[in-house]
Amino acid sequence: MPQLNFVKQGQGPLVVLSHALGCDLTMWDGVAQLLARRYTVLRYDHRGHGGSAGVGGPYTMEVFADDAASLIEAHSNSPVTFIGLVMGGMTGQQLAVRYPHLVRSIVMANSASYFDDSIRARLTQRIQLALAQGMDAVADEAMHRWFSPAFLADPQGAARAAALRAQLAAMDPHVYAASCEAMMEVDFGSTNALIACPTLVISGTQDDAISANTAEVLCRSISGAELRTLPTGRMSAVEQPAAFANLVHEFLRTT
Numbered sequence: 001m002p003q004l005n006f007v008k009q010g011q012g013p014l015v016v017l018s019h020a021l022g023c024d025l026t027m028w029d030g031v032a033q034l035l036a037r038r039y040t041v042l043r044y045d046h047r048g049h050g051g052s053a054g055v056g057g058p059y060t061m062e063v064f065a066d067d068a069a070s071l072i073e074a075h076s077n078s079p080v081t082f083i084g085l086v087m088g089g090m091t092g093q094q095l096a097v098r099y100p101h102l103v104r105s106i107v108m109a110n111s112a113s114y115f116d117d118s119i120r121a122r123l124t125q126r127i128q129l130a131l132a133q134g135m136d137a138v139a140d141e142a143m144h145r146w147f148s149p150a151f152l153a154d155p156q157g158a159a160r161a162a163a164l165r166a167q168l169a170a171m172d173p174h175v176y177a178a179s180c181e182a183m184m185e186v187d188f189g190s191t192n193a194l195i196a197c198p199t200l201v202i203s204g205t206q207d208d209a210i211s212a213n214t215a216e217v218l219c220r221s222i223s224g225a226e227l228r229t230l231p232t233g234r235m236s237a238v239e240q241p242a243a244f245a246n247l248v249h250e251f252l253r254t255t
Contacts, residue, residue: 001070005051006044010036014080015248016072017043018088020110020235021179022142022168024050027085030241035248039081044071046087048175050167059178061186065094072102079104079197081252085237086110086210087179093188096195105255106195107248109202110210110234113188113218119209123180130173138176139169148206148233160238192221198255199225202247204232204239226251 007025015035019027025043032041047067048054068091072080082103084092089111096103115123130138143152143161151157199222203215212229219227228247232239 001067002047002053002055004044004047004067004071006042006071007032008040008042008075010038010040012039014072014076014078015039015041016068016080016082017041018068018082018084018091019043019046019049020086020088021183022049022139022171022176023164024167026050026167027164027235027238031237031245031248034242034245038249039252042071042075042080044068046091046179048172048179054172054175059175059182061090061094061182062098064091064182065098068095069099069102072099076102081105081107083107083248084109084111086234087183090183090186090188093192093195096197096199097188097191100194100196103197105198105200105252107200107202107251108218109236109244110204110207110215111201111218112186112210112214113192113221114186115184120184122209123184127177127180130176135169135171135173135176138173139165142168145209146233146235147239148204148231151233151239157239164235164238189221192218193223195222198251200247200251201225201227202236202244203227203229204234204236205229206232207234210234 017028024045045052082092089108092106201219219225230236237244
């Protein structure tokens, strides 16, 4: 396992935040500040992202879940709440199946239990673009997938988006490609039936790829899962951190 970069703040039950592909733990700045009023918040960089080292060999969702499990075991003696967005949400699904004793509840935002052929085709194109032309070519297009038009039109939103664009552009294209492939291989339709902990699914109503229908499929794959929506693009936790944190607070208050 590589050495994972992490930040820990707050006091209370442990909540772990797992970021999206091409981002790092700073994606969670707004949400983490709000959650830290009631919880100990541990956010980390996935392998090959941000300040975490990359390693050779294929990247798989099992590997991402193993990384998260090692981090949880090092920082908690009891089960935690795991919150993930897109790739982080897929990591959470795998973690809850692979290490159920480490997870008391999970929140999966703008994520999926599998990607259909159209999304897999888009990911394949992005892999080819990243490897042929570099991450700048991928980053420009990503902003319009990640954020709603209203967020990008707002000066503060545009500045926040620019910071995330810089993270994506600086990423190793081979790590990006390997991480895309890991997500493309996911099919949790059957294994999610094994998830027994309380589960919240959050969907962005302005996300045209990981859509409300995708969120509903994910929700139905886990017994008792709840579905909530926010009027955002894919990066719901970045666009509306306060509303996101409120959904988490309400969910944890009742579980």
